[in-house]
Amino acid sequence: MIRFDKVSKTYPGQKRPALESLDLEIAKGEFVFLVGSSGSGKSTFLRLVLRETRPSTGRVHVAGKEINRLSGWKVPKLRRQVGTVFQDFRLLPNKTVHENVAFALQVIGKSRSDIDALVPETLEMVGLEGKAHRMPDELSGGEQQRVAIARAFVNRPMILIADEPTGNLDPTTSVGIMKLLDRINRTGTTVVMATHDSSVVDQMRKRVIELDDGRIVRDEARGIYGYQS
Numbered sequence: 001m002i003r004f005d006k007v008s009k010t011y012p013g014q015k016r017p018a019l020e021s022l023d024l025e026i027a028k029g030e031f032v033f034l035v036g037s038s039g040s041g042k043s044t045f046l047r048l049v050l051r052e053t054r055p056s057t058g059r060v061h062v063a064g065k066e067i068n069r070l071s072g073w074k075v076p077k078l079r080r081q082v083g084t085v086f087q088d089f090r091l092l093p094n095k096t097v098h099e100n101v102a103f104a105l106q107v108i109g110k111s112r113s114d115i116d117a118l119v120p121e122t123l124e125m126v127g128l129e130g131k132a133h134r135m136p137d138e139l140s141g142g143e144q145q146r147v148a149i150a151r152a153f154v155n156r157p158m159i160l161i162a163d164e165p166t167g168n169l170d171p172t173t174s175v176g177i178m179k180l181l182d183r184i185n186r187t188g189t190t191v192v193m194a195t196h197d198s199s200v201v202d203q204m205r206k207r208v209i210e211l212d213d214g215r216i217v218r219d220e221a222r223g224i225y226g227y228q229s
C-alpha cells in the first residue's frame, strides 16, 4: 500500500537530510506507529505519502502508483485515497459537525443522496450520533477529534494518516480515539500514525517503526514505544 525505495529528502537550504535512504513497505490493512524524537523525520515521511513534498532521490509508491511521477492534476485523486487526522483537529469553526463531514464529500462531487446516507452512518460509527448539529466549539477535544476522524474516513480511504492524533487529549479520551482508529483499521484501512504518546503505543502492540535522524533504527511487528524522549 505504501512503499519507499531508497528515499532521501533534503529540504532546500539544509545540509542534513530529513530522511536518508529509507526502504520501507507497509502492506494493505496494517496499523503502523511511527515514533522517534522531534526532528527525526516523521512528518516528512507523512508529507511524502501525501505528496505534499517530493523526495530528493528514490521512489515513493502509494496505492499502487509511483507518486513522484504523478502529474499535478492526478494528485487530488491520490489524496482522496488518503484520509488525514491531525493533533489540532482542523475543523471548520463555522460549520456544524454534519457540515464538517459533509464538506469532505461535497468537494469531491458526491451526490446529495450519497452525502445524506454516508454522513449519519459515519457519525454513528465514531459515536457522535445526536451531535450532528453542534458547532465544533460546543464539543470536547475528544469529540472534535472524532469529527475529524469521521471527516477523514467518510470517503472510506484506503489509507488513514494520523499525525499526533492524541497529542491534545487526556489519557482516557486517547484510549477512546485509539479504539476508534483500531476499528477503522479492522475495516481494511491501512493506518499510519506518528506519535509521541508512549502509553498508546504500548497498549496497542502494533508495528512500530522508529526513526532517528532520518533513518529507520527499529521496525518491530508488535512493538512498544521504547525510546526515551
Ligand SMILES: Nc1ncnc2c1ncn2[C@@H]1O[C@H](COP(=O)(O)OP(=O)(O)OP(=O)(O)O)[C@@H](O)[C@H]1O
Pocket (backbone or CB within 6 Å): 011, 012, 014, 017, 018, 036, 037, 038, 039, 040, 041, 042, 043, 044, 045
Ligand atoms: N520545510 C522545511 N524546510 C527545511 N527543513 C525542514 C522542513 N521541514 C522539516 N525540516 C527539517 O527536517 C528534519 C525532520 O523534520 P520532521 O518535521 O520530519 O520531524 P518530526 O519527526 O516530524 O518532528 P516532530 O516530532 O517535532 O514533529 C528536521 O531537521 C527539520 O528541521
